[in-house]
Amino acid sequence: MGRVEPVGGADAVRARRPPIHLVFAETRATVLEGGLVPADLKALCARLLADDPELAGWRRSERFTPRETAALRWTEAIAWDDAQAGDELWGELHARFTEPELVELGYAIAFLLGQNHWLRTLGMAPEIPHAARPSS
Numbered sequence: 001m002g003r004v005e006p007v008g009g010a011d012a013v014r015a016r017r018p019p020i021h022l023v024f025a026e027t028r029a030t031v032l033e034g035g036l037v038p039a040d041l042k043a044l045c046a047r048l049l050a051d052d053p054e055l056a057g058w059r060r061s062e063r064f065t066p067r068e069t070a071a072l073r074w075t076e077a078i079a080w081d082d083a084q085a086g087d088e089l090w091g092e093l094h095a096r097f098t099e100p101e102l103v104e105l106g107y108a109i110a111f112l113l114g115q116n117h118w119l120r121t122l123g124m125a126p127e128i129p130h131a132a133r134p135s136s
Contacts, residue, residue: 010119010127031108036101042108043129044068045075049112050126067096071105078109 014021032046033039048055058064058072070092077084093102116126 010115010124013122013124027111031104031111035104035108036098037105037108041068041071042105042112045071045105045109046112046129048072048075049079049109049116050128052128066092070096074105075109078106079113 011021011024014024032042048058055072058069064072070089073084073089074093077089097105119126
């Protein structure tokens with residue numbers, strides 16, 4: 001049995017199961033684009049998860065705010081190395097985000113990570129948001 005063949009973007013694949021497409025649209029509207037944490041910050045995390053080459057070297061860059069840097073550090077911890085989520089990172093996160101914001105941002109990061117893995121199994125590259133690029 002072969003993989004699911006995409007007929008277009010990820011939404012075209014999701015559309016093959018309308019209830020899934022509907023739930024994804026709701027998640028996009030209420031969690032990724034809406035909510036407590038600004039959508040541009042969640043899009044920045046999505047770009048890191050999608051391996052956006054424009055974010056290479058983000059740790060050494062001064063173009064990100066402390067809040068953006070904390071979000072990117074948390075994205076790395078959730079996605080690739082949970083050992084990074086020690087007292088120092090949690091202190092930084094709690095200094096820059098409320099607890100409800102951390103719940104929302106963590107959920108968004110985890111959801112996006114899952115979507116990216118799913119897209120890669122279909123042979124599709126993750127979509128890199130371009131609406132929220134950091135200013136130079």
